[in-house]
Amino acid sequence: MTNTAVLEMRGVCKAFDGLLALDHVDFRLGAGEIHGLLGGNGAGKTTLMNILYGLYRADAGEIILRGQKVDIRSPKDAIEHHIGMVHQHFLQVESFTVAENIVPGTPIKNILRLDLKEAAARIAALGEKFGLSIDPAARIEDLSMGARQRVEILKALYRGAQILILDEPTTNLTPQEVDSLFHIVRAMVREGMSVVFITHKLREVLAVCDRITVLRDGRNVLTLRRDDATEEEFVRAMVGENLDIRRSIIFSGRATADTPLSPRLKKEPNSPHSQGAGEAISGRTPVLQVEGLNVLEGGVPVVRQCSFNVRSAEIFGIAGVAGNGQLPLAEVVMGIRPATQGRVLVFGQDVAAIGTAGLLAMGVAYVPEDRLRDGFLPGANVAQNLILGSHRDAPYARGGFLDWKTIFRVSHDLIAQYNIRTAGPAETGGNLSGGNIQRVLIARAFARPARLLVAHNPTRGLDIPSTEFVYSKLLERKAHGDATLLISEDLDELLLLSDRIGVIYKGEIVGVLERGAFDRQALGRLMSGVRT
């Protein structure tokens, strides 16, 4: 299967602002192969593929396509060479239909009368062939993340892609959507295509890839057939010596979380002084109290009758399938949007009265779910991003003036401590990779002692060592007596860290489980709305 190479990249080098992103990287893609490109944040995976797709120019190295040396200067060249790429963040016009998003950029017969009927038929046929069910007339804004991604894949197929690059394709997908993506990828390979699958999630590459190349710090570490190595070998290649696997939280936790324990389910009553928690925790002071919360969004209830408490030295997890009210819940707790009914108290103070700025001043930290939309200033530099939300307080500010010397000193420390790959505090934030942006958000939230942390999918897009680091920080907080509201779509994460897990379904907390009574099956049932 992998005898003949359709594509070879040799000795590729690329530096950004003096920082070496790729150091003589070789990459060989076989015909009809699914090739996993694995590595941590900033390992150079996306940079390498952006060079192949003509978005960047390599400083050195060559690309050999089907035995011939090629020069790819722009995505247009790449498309002419039948290379397609699906980015992590989609570039789509939300108010346009699927067909209207796919067709622009391809030859159009009659420019004056844009006839999309023929195109729609072709799109539908392509979808049929590869199992990408999508209605060409549907509007993008009405589609789920999984469907939007299928549109991006169709975009590449419509342009005749034979080599398809998928950049972190599973980031925003539900487990079911991930499965269907794998089916699609396998169908494509059966039709003779080759696929490059960029990810930092080992489990995914092991599930779907034929061969795996691991990059670390911009260098090749190894390339192996999937069956020729164990999971541990790949983990070691990815993380190097940075992580002691046997002592890590992530790998230690797996066993305990999977052990089925007797299910003891309790629905928390809608009272502010709930006794639903375990004895040890219930005795402690509540840091966060959510009381009978209702939120309407355009007249539709998105949070319904939510009541729970988070106490000091507790990690309270919220489990649920994405889009079940987690975002509005987090935003009401942080004072970003108002509650329609009910109230939220932090240290006994009404959030509606003190507002977000007041909460931040009290020492509440927030890691928003959508890092690009809600948590990052792409045009500002890394230091400016690191102080967002703490910018009014000492040591960053004094008497209305910012102390840049201190800010840069702290930023240098945070960049080193949180392993943010950047040229320095003065680098423009927009240059950072997705995982590094997440590290900035994490560093910002943990930089100051916070007695309450609201973290929404805090490890999304992070590699194993970084995730490990976040987990250790969260547990440190708990040991220190601080409270955490951990909203996550990663059930493993919640099982590993939480003292209690509340399950949210259609905006309602349908059940709360205590540690010791955690049961994956029961949680799964609650997440799909089945009550016992």
Added chain:
Amino acid sequence: MNQQLVFERQVKPFFVGGLIRKILPYVLAIIASLAAAGLFIAAMGFDVWHAYVTILGTSFRTPNGFVQTLLKFVPLLLQALAFTVPLAAGKFNIGGEGQMIVGAIGATAIGILLKDLPAPVLLPLVILAGVGLGAFWGLIPGWLLYRYRVNEILSTVLLNFVSFQLLNYIATEVWADSAAGHPTTVPIAAAGQLPMLIGNPPLNAGIILALAVAAGIYIFTSRTVGGYELIATGANPRAAQVFGIDGRKLSLLALVLGGALAGLSGSIEIAGVQHRLIEGMQSNYLLLGIIIGLIAKGNNLAVPFVAFFIAVLEVGASAMQRTLMIPGEMVFIVEALVLLFVLLSDVIRRR
């Protein structure tokens, strides 16, 4: 990675190359645009070298040329800041000339109505009247944006036209100077005029005011919490809001501040240069201010330097028109090309 290596690979290139890397694109853009403009000038049959010398040299050959340049520099600097301050918050103030005109009207009105006041009282009042009215002219679109989400580009542009009519009315009906053949008011009291730094050629103290304000704006945007919040709002209003910054209020504030800056340019024109309200006094400062702001990429430290460069070009242009008969519009082409090349250098650097 050990510390030494970190320094060599990450820290050193950033700081050593930093300043050169920032200035180099500007230098290249200016050279390239002058070269391109040279082609036009040559194609029209004029002496290219002579044209260059006139454009770039007029400001520095005679004291008069230099003072002329400084007099151009003051309104250009303030107009550019009136554009860049709201731009930091992601808002476009295209009403600089209207705000300048109402500022000039305010300064003139005070200078005529309170002509009996002594200079230490009247002069500050004249200046502040311009600042205040300019700020009010910025408050209107700011408030419409805050309260009703009216697009500020539209409202600031439209208020320019209102200000033209106001000026016309005042210069022809209220305090018209019947001796002038053009809509003009009578002069303001001498006590309301800015003192001269140099008598001949005449240079008024307005430039000190403008430079002090520019320094203040730079400190505000780069060193204060308020300036940081302005930049955060401009960079990502949604993220700023999530982290407790009231972007709507800041946008309102930024437009008021922009109006005040443009208003100040109006009062300096009245108190320092014209001493009376004249129709057309806004020249094309608005457009040039926007170009300066864009070439400086909104960086308030770069604005004064770019503004000075544009002032040199402007003075050179009128000299070129007078002595070589080359149309002054040629300089517009140079300015536009500089902007295009600077923007282009961004695209090239990113790849």
